[in-house]
Amino acid sequence: MSIAVRLTLWYALSAFTLIVVATGLLYWVLVNSMYQEDLRDLADNLNNALLLLPSSPTAPFEGLPEQRPSWAPPHQPEIYLRVLDAGAHTLTETPGMAQQLPPPTQPELAAITTSDGTKRDIVSPSGQPFLSLIVRIPGQSAAQQLRFMQVAMDREHDEYLLARYRERLWLVLAASLVLCSIGGYLIARRGMRPIEDIGRTAAHIRATTLHERIGTEGLPAELSGLAETFNEMLDRLEQSFRHVSQFSDDVAHELRTPINNLRGEIEVALGKPRSGEEYRDVLGSCLEECGRISRVIQTLLFLARSDTAIETLQREKVEIGKELRTVQNYYEAAAAEAGVELSVLPGETIHAEIDRTLFQQAVGNLISNSLAHTTTGGAVRLAARADHSRVTVSVDDTGCGIPAEHLPRVFERFYRIDQVRRSSAQNAGLGLAVVKSIATRHGGHVEIDSEVGHGTEVRLILPAST
Amino acid sequence: MKILIVEDERKTASYLKRGLEENGFIADVAEDGEDGAYLAQTRSYDLIILDVMLPGQDGWSIIADLRRRQIATPVLFLTARDAVDDRVKGLELGADDYLVKPFAFAELLARTKTILRRGPVRQSQVLNVLDLELDLHRHRAVRAGRSLDLTPKEFQLLSLLLRRTGEVLSRTLIAEQVWDINFDSDSNVVEVHMRRLRAKVDEPFACKLIHTVRGVGYVLEQRS
Numbered sequence: 001m002s003i004a005v006r007l008t009l010w011y012a013l014s015a016f017t018l019i020v021v022a023t024g025l026l027y028w029v030l031v032n033s034m035y036q037e038d039l040r041d042l043a044d045n046l047n048n049a050l051l052l053l054p055s056s057p058t059a060p061f062e063g064l065p066e067q068r069p070s071w072a073p074p075h076q077p078e079i080y081l082r083v084l085d086a087g088a089h090t091l092t093e094t095p096g097m098a099q100q101l102p103p104p105t106q107p108e109l110a111a112i113t114t115s116d117g118t119k120r121d122i123v124s125p126s127g128q129p130f131l132s133l134i135v136r137i138p139g140q141s142a143a144q145q146l147r148f149m150q151v152a153m154d155r156e157h158d159e160y161l162l163a164r165y166r167e168r169l170w171l172v173l174a175a176s177l178v179l180c181s182i183g184g185y186l187i188a189r190r191g192m193r194p195i196e197d198i199g200r201t202a203a204h205i206r207a208t209t210l211h212e213r214i215g216t217e218g219l220p221a222e223l224s225g226l227a228e229t230f231n232e233m234l235d236r237l238e239q240s241f242r243h244v245s246q247f248s249d250d251v252a253h254e255l256r257t258p259i260n261n262l263r264g265e266i267e268v269a270l271g272k273p274r275s276g277e278e279y280r281d282v283l284g285s286c287l288e289e290c291g292r293i294s295r296v297i298q299t300l301l302f303l304a305r306s307d308t309a310i311e312t313l314q315r316e317k318v319e320i321g322k323e324l325r326t327v328q329n330y331y332e333a334a335a336a337e338a339g340v341e342l343s344v345l346p347g348e349t350i351h352a353e354i355d356r357t358l359f360q361q362a363v364g365n366l367i368s369n370s371l372a373h374t375t376t377g378g379a380v381r382l383a384a385r386a387d388h389s390r391v392t393v394s395v396d397d398t399g400c401g402i403p404a405e406h407l408p409r410v411f412e413r414f415y416r417i418d419q420v421r422r423s424s425a426q427n428a429g430l431g432l433a434v435v436k437s438i439a440t441r442h443g444g445h446v447e448i449d450s451e452v453g454h455g456t457e458v459r460l461i462l463p464a465s466t
Numbered sequence: 467m468k469i470l471i472v473e474d475e476r477k478t479a480s481y482l483k484r485g486l487e488e489n490g491f492i493a494d495v496a497e498d499g500e501d502g503a504y505l506a507q508t509r510s511y512d513l514i515i516l517d518v519m520l521p522g523q524d525g526w527s528i529i530a531d532l533r534r535r536q537i538a539t540p541v542l543f544l545t546a547r548d549a550v551d552d553r554v555k556g557l558e559l560g561a562d563d564y565l566v567k568p569f570a571f572a573e574l575l576a577r578t579k580t581i582l583r584r585g586p587v588r589q590s591q592v593l594n595v596l597d598l599e600l601d602l603h604r605h606r607a608v609r610a611g612r613s614l615d616l617t618p619k620e621f622q623l624l625s626l627l628l629r630r631t632g633e634v635l636s637r638t639l640i641a642e643q644v645w646d647i648n649f650d651s652d653s654n655v656v657e658v659h660m661r662r663l664r665a666k667v668d669e670p671f672a673c674k675l676i677h678t679v680r681g682v683g684y685v686l687e688q689r690s
Binding site for chain 1: 649651
């Protein structure tokens, strides 16, 4: 069931219930007050009759009301009066009363002991409702002289009025049910409209219209939060999308260059007959380009897989210092050739559970980067220290440094400080991205500090155990 | 030595066959999974080079079938997917090794030879090619009667080249064997080491022993 329908039902149901309860209450109050009014009326009549009642039972009774005259207004209820002795014999009564109201029986009269009177609702043989009041006539001593007076009132008119009132009430209730439903539906629709607006906006956002946002102005507080969340999601999507397309551009460029070289070299080589030596040379060069392409693909796949984190690490217990020396050994010749001193600073023995190959690669990439930016006579120092549950490996060089504005972005894929792309395969701009990815996959991170002209320090911070 | 190549990509299959045959192997090619499975089960081979993604029947189910039938022919997987789970799966199914595409042919050849060598080969304590002599036991290298002053890593590098005389060794393999570096470093680090080694082993002598095979790696052999 849709929210709008549900809301409509709830609105209609609660409003209608309220109306039913209110009308019911009013009706009850009306019935009650009409009854009390009648009762008061009856009591007044009774008192008047008592005043007029002669002391002798046989004397004529002047207070006896006449049969209702034909000109009497209809709302004036008819009053009947009857005087009875203790034996329940009628002494005198309003003419015609016997047909409407049979006299009370003797036990009924005997039960009346006080002079307050006993009220009773009676339905006449012809079906008319009556309200009757019987009292013992006061001021008598002898049992034989005990007399009772009964006054009765025809309530048919009251009943008629109430029946009319009830009929109207049903009409009002039926109408209010319809109105409540319509009102509820309109309110629900009005409440839902902003949600529909959000839905509509969201529905037509495509890759090409990712810059569009949901308007938050005029939205109720509950929904503006939702809309903002939506917009933040769109921000992230847009950013990722821009990343991906930037990435594809870079990939295409990165692959286009070596493939172009390959193609050109082969075309030229096949252009005229050559010596075996020349062919061998061309083939060798082609093979080198292929190696370059393969490596770019491998690195990109590595980074792509890191993003989705589907590959688990091959963790093993590793002594950090030993691994640093292994990598240092490997790069030693290259450093010596560049006239740079590459050393591992002595430190405590630190063990960590990490992926050994990836750790070597991260450190290797950092060293390679440092060597590329450090001139003859400089130094690259590796160090490791442990604090709490983390291992910090730093690679510190005395190289040319990185201008501050580039620092936040150097770990991005294909980011180069000098925008001129270098032809050498080493410098595809992926090395630091790989380092960052390795750190992230270990649950760690990388930090970089640099001062132009003085050098750069990159710290690889990894948790020591899982 | 007979090798079965199960590979649906014709160009790959054809250069593998030619390359292996030029290196003294006999190679059969099956172009889909069903043919491959049939040949592997009915004929006897010393090694099966198996692509994972194949039409008909994939490489994994082929090796699973073979092992179920108690056929223990060594299997070298070729795969374009190098996710660790894939590698583990291949090795668990009973493959002996795997290579991720794109790979260097020299790498394939080296691994093929390793698998076929079966068990440790007795290594002599003294290796020599032409006038170069390496005493592994005493850690001494001598060329033309002159003792060579090598660092321990240089000695290790030279002994690797000598042990596999005539075999082209890739940079990755050298880094792995000598420096215990397992990642595919894309720098020219090995080249520098090689240059330094050559300066000591080859430069002072007329006959060069260490040769660069462009785009592939290095080989130590006597060339006329």
